[in-house]
Amino acid sequence: MGDEGKSRVSVELSDGSESESFSDLVGKPSPGSQPLSGEEERERRAYQPLRVFLRVRPFSVAELENHEAQGCVTIEDPQTVILHAPKESPAMKNCERGIGHSVHKFTFSQVFGPETTQSEFFEGSTKEIVRAYVNGVNGLVFTYGVTNAGKTYTIQGTSKDFGILPRSLDMIFNYIRGRQYLKMNFKPYLSNDVKKLEEAQVKQEEAIKTTLLASLKEETESISNTVANMCHVESTSSKCTSRNLPSDSLEKNFVPIDAYRTNIHQRTQASVWVSFCEIYNEYVYDLLSVLSTLKNQRRRVLRICEDQGGNSYIKDLKWINIQSTEEGCKVLKIGNKNRSFACTRMNEQSSRSHSIFSIRLLILTDEHQPHVLGVSELTFCDLAGSERCNKTQAFGDRLKEAGNINNSLHILGKCIAALKQNQNPKMKPSYIPFRESKLTRLFQPFFCGKGKACMIVNINQHASTYDETLHVMKFSAIAKQVIQTVLPKSLGDFPPKLVGGDGKSIVRFDVNTSVDDFPDSNETFAEEEVDITILSHEDLLKTAENLKEKLVAERQSKLLLEVNIRREMAEAMFRQLLETEEAWSNRLEDMKDSYEEKLESKFELYKEAIKKHAYMCAMEQIEDHYVPIEEFIAEQEKVEDRESKILQLERQLHEQSGRLLTLGSPRSDVLNTENGVEPDLTDKMMKRANEGLQKQCLEKDELIKSLKLKIQKLNETVLEANEGYRKMAEENSRLKHTIMLKDQEMNSLQNWAKRVLELEETVSSLQKELDERKKHFSIEDSKQQKPRRGLLANLKSTVAGTASTPLGRGWGKHEEASPSKKHILFAHKAKE
Numbered sequence: 001m002g003d004e005g006k007s008r009v010s011v012e013l014s015d016g017s018e019s020e021s022f023s024d025l026v027g028k029p030s031p032g033s034q035p036l037s038g039e040e041e042r043e044r045r046a047y048q049p050l051r052v053f054l055r056v057r058p059f060s061v062a063e064l065e066n067h068e069a070q071g072c073v074t075i076e077d078p079q080t081v082i083l084h085a086p087k088e089s090p091a092m093k094n095c096e097r098g099i100g101h102s103v104h105k106f107t108f109s110q111v112f113g114p115e116t117t118q119s120e121f122f123e124g125s126t127k128e129i130v131r132a133y134v135n136g137v138n139g140l141v142f143t144y145g146v147t148n149a150g151k152t153y154t155i156q157g158t159s160k161d162f163g164i165l166p167r168s169l170d171m172i173f174n175y176i177r178g179r180q181y182l183k184m185n186f187k188p189y190l191s192n193d194v195k196k197l198e199e200a201q202v203k204q205e206e207a208i209k210t211t212l213l214a215s216l217k218e219e220t221e222s223i224s225n226t227v228a229n230m231c232h233v234e235s236t237s238s239k240c241t242s243r244n245l246p247s248d249s250l251e252k253n254f255v256p257i258d259a260y261r262t263n264i265h266q267r268t269q270a271s272v273w274v275s276f277c278e279i280y281n282e283y284v285y286d287l288l289s290v291l292s293t294l295k296n297q298r299r300r301v302l303r304i305c306e307d308q309g310g311n312s313y314i315k316d317l318k319w320i321n322i323q324s325t326e327e328g329c330k331v332l333k334i335g336n337k338n339r340s341f342a343c344t345r346m347n348e349q350s351s352r353s354h355s356i357f358s359i360r361l362l363i364l365t366d367e368h369q370p371h372v373l374g375v376s377e378l379t380f381c382d383l384a385g386s387e388r389c390n391k392t393q394a395f396g397d398r399l400k401e402a403g404n405i406n407n408s409l410h411i412l413g414k415c416i417a418a419l420k421q422n423q424n425p426k427m428k429p430s431y432i433p434f435r436e437s438k439l440t441r442l443f444q445p446f447f448c449g450k451g452k453a454c455m456i457v458n459i460n461q462h463a464s465t466y467d468e469t470l471h472v473m474k475f476s477a478i479a480k481q482v483i484q485t486v487l488p489k490s491l492g493d494f495p496p497k498l499v500g501g502d503g504k505s506i507v508r509f510d511v512n513t514s515v516d517d518f519p520d521s522n523e524t525f526a527e528e529e530v531d532i533t534i535l536s537h538e539d540l541l542k543t544a545e546n547l548k549e550k551l552v553a554e555r556q557s558k559l560l561l562e563v564n565i566r567r568e569m570a571e572a573m574f575r576q577l578l579e580t581e582e583a584w585s586n587r588l589e590d591m592k593d594s595y596e597e598k599l600e601s602k603f604e605l606y607k608e609a610i611k612k613h614a615y616m617c618a619m620e621q622i623e624d625h626y627v628p629i630e631e632f633i634a635e636q637e638k639v640e641d642r643e644s645k646i647l648q649l650e651r652q653l654h655e656q657s658g659r660l661l662t663l664g665s666p667r668s669d670v671l672n673t674e675n676g677v678e679p680d681l682t683d684k685m686m687k688r689a690n691e692g693l694q695k696q697c698l699e700k701d702e703l704i705k706s707l708k709l710k711i712q713k714l715n716e717t718v719l720e721a722n723e724g725y726r727k728m729a730e731e732n733s734r735l736k737h738t739i740m741l742k743d744q745e746m747n748s749l750q751n752w753a754k755r756v757l758e759l760e761e762t763v764s765s766l767q768k769e770l771d772e773r774k775k776h777f778s779i780e781d782s783k784q785q786k787p788r789r790g791l792l793a794n795l796k797s798t799v800a801g802t803a804s805t806p807l808g809r810g811w812g813k814h815e816e817a818s819p820s821k822k823h824i825l826f827a828h829k830a831k832e
């Protein structure tokens with residue numbers, strides 16, 4: 001391989017920021033790759049957010065024909081998608097009530113639009129995980145979405161257009177091409193170990209595989225053809241002819257195998273094993289179990305166990321050795337036949353279970369003296385559709401299935417939310433309920449540092465499933481915030497253990513031991529370990545010093561990392577807080593507006609009610625105080641009368657007081673004495689009279705006041721009455737006008753009636769005249785009948801002649817009437 005090829009390798013390896021070379025796995029730097037040196041760089045690669053990809057399914061022809069509402073999903077840019085709530089959706093109704101929003105924006109690691117091909121999707125999403133996987137990092141790819149959103153299509157694809165799983169197989173076989181370990185005597189065991197099989201066991205393994213593949217014999221042809229096309233590129237290295245085949249892209253982007261050979265020890269070989277199972281109603285079933293295909297036989301339920309490292313694995317799950325992509329596809333097809341599908345209202349071929357297809361790659365030393373160097377696992381999980389039972393109109397078995405599906409997805413959501421919460425140093429670490437469902441038990445290692453996970457969110461653009469889609473998007477938004485910790489193999493795992501056919505351990509491997517550290521394949525692993533007791537004191541001190549330095553450096557880098565993480569978390573939290581604050585303030589504004597509107601309308605209502613009430617009261621008052629005008633005038637006259645009387649009395653009072661004054665003088669005493677009246681008595685009388693008068697005055701004053709008040713009220717009433725009168729007068733004049741019009745109408749009608757009478761009279765006179773004439777003619781006829789027969793005949797012929805004229809036609813037999821009569825008749829006609 002030339003320099004050009006080498007530089008391509010380094011770009012590939014360093015470009016994939018998350019990839020780890022196989023050399024990393026065995027503790028040696030990759031000679032071909034750019035230096036990924038430095039503790040910080042290693043740490044950076046160890047922490048990474050969960051990659052979440054969105055794939056939007058195109059509308060099918062049937063959906064387009066049904067005029068399915070469009071425009072719910074808009075892809076803003078390669079990372080952002082916007083959901084618009086359709087008119088009739090509950091989300092829109094809630095939004096109208098001031099709860100939530102009608103538009104939602106979501107960001108993803110990458111958004112793939114409806115036009116994305118399978119090949120483009122694989123390149124952009126899964127390829128990186130597969131690349132890390134072939135270099136020893138475990139991988140999990142799981143799809144999440146509502147039913148009928150394209151999850152199965154994305155993972156498996158169709159026989160013509162493969163999904164990410166067959167494409168990954170193709171990539172793996174490309175990678176190990178020429179270094180494939182074809183014997184079946186090393187088999188995956190428990191979660192991470194390898195079992196060395198005896199001859200008989202190998203034969204049994206081969207028999208199982210043959211039986212399994214034989215069950216698909218009839219369909220082999222089509223798979224072979226398609227896969228043969230896929231492998232076309234590998235074998236000939238010529239240009240690919242079909243656009244949809246994975247090898248098409250692999251040829252362009254995948255690193256030639258020779259390039260990896262320079263990085264990895266030449267003697268390594270790889271063996272590929274696959275398993276396929278499903279979790280249906282919280283039971284695990286092996287989809288590759290031949291028994292399960294027999295009719296009326298109950299499928300065996302498998303148990304999930306844990307190895308000594310706490311890693312979950314499915315006990316007694318079948319692992320089938322595959323030696324090509326073609327075989328892998330066949331196994332997939334066989335498993336699919338056993339999978340629980342059902343026809344729901346929303347998808348004719350709906351997956352009712354979570355299916356898990358795993359590929360284990362055993363890295364071995366050369367064929368003659370094989371040792372296991374590493375085991376890595378790539379898992380594809382096609383989750384059952386998240387759906388609401390009422391939407392799918394599920395009942396019976398379907399309802400139970402939906403319940404179980406939703407429950408396990410709910411627990412997955414809880415785990416993801418707890419993982420996210422636990423990343424926040426300020427929050428109390430919460431319990432992650434991995435053990436609450438089978439699915440999350442199997443996912444646990446990938447979320448706990450023992451591999452890389454990637455989530456594919458599938459959505460369709462249906463308005464009818466908008467709310468479910470929104471739920472899925474919200475779920476993915478949380479998942480996107482989960483930071484994955486991919487631990488180095490040495491820390492995260494027990495190294496793979498090789499066990500014999502009897503299950504007893506043969507030897508424990510140390511993944512930190514490089515392939516190059518095997519000087520001779522005959523050497524045992526125990527001999528490779530360094531015994532520190534044979535080191536000198538000085539060497540020991542040096543080693544201790546070195547270790548101390550390393551520790552300090554490690555601590556510093558850890559500290560820096562922690563600071564960085566804390567800062568990032570704080571920033572993220574701050575951003576979230578700002579977003580929340582904005583959302584709340586928006587909501588507050590909306591609520592304020594709506595309340596203001598409501599208040600205004602209430603206020604208007606009250607105003608109206610008050611007006612009405614005041615009007616009613618006024619009307620009642622008017623009724624209470626209503627005085628007829630005659631009574632009022634009489635009352636006014638009375639008042640005037642009283643006023644004049646009061647004036648008179650006042651005048652009298654004046655006079656009396658003048659007289660009293662004169663009486664009060666000394667002269668008056670004399671006068672009194674002279675008059676024979678005792679002065680004391682006079683005084684008393686005067687006083688009494690005075691008091692009486694004052695009392696009278698007061699009474700009169702009171703009366704005046706009350707009368708004035710009455711007058712005032714009466715005046716008001718008069719004014720109101722005047723107003724009423726004015727209105728009445730107006731009404732009256734209007735009525736008069738109407739009456740006048742009616743009178744005119746009546747007059748004209750009367751004229752018409754007169755005219756009719758006249759005409760009737762004229763008609764009757766004419767009738768009379770006519771009758772007389774008839775009589776007259778009949779008499780004359782009877783007189784002249786015999787002698788004048790010829791004449792009458794002449795007359796008749798004359799009449800017949802004149803009847804054709806308009807006059808003759810109009811008057812019939814009266815054609816002989818004199819011109820003067822005719823004239824009169826004409827005049828009558830004209831009158832009419």
Ligand SMILES: Nc1ncnc2c1ncn2[C@@H]1O[C@H](COP(=O)(O)OP(=O)(O)OP(=O)(O)O)[C@@H](O)[C@H]1O
Nearest residue numbers: 057058147148149150151152153347350351384385
């Ligand atoms: N990207 C796509 N391009 C073309 N057709 C697609 C695409 N995605 C999905 N489809 C089609 O849509 C239909 C439903 O897809 P699929 O069965 O994969 O949905 P699902 O999400 O797996 O549903 P369920 O959860 O019910 O199993 C299938 O007919 C599939 O071929």
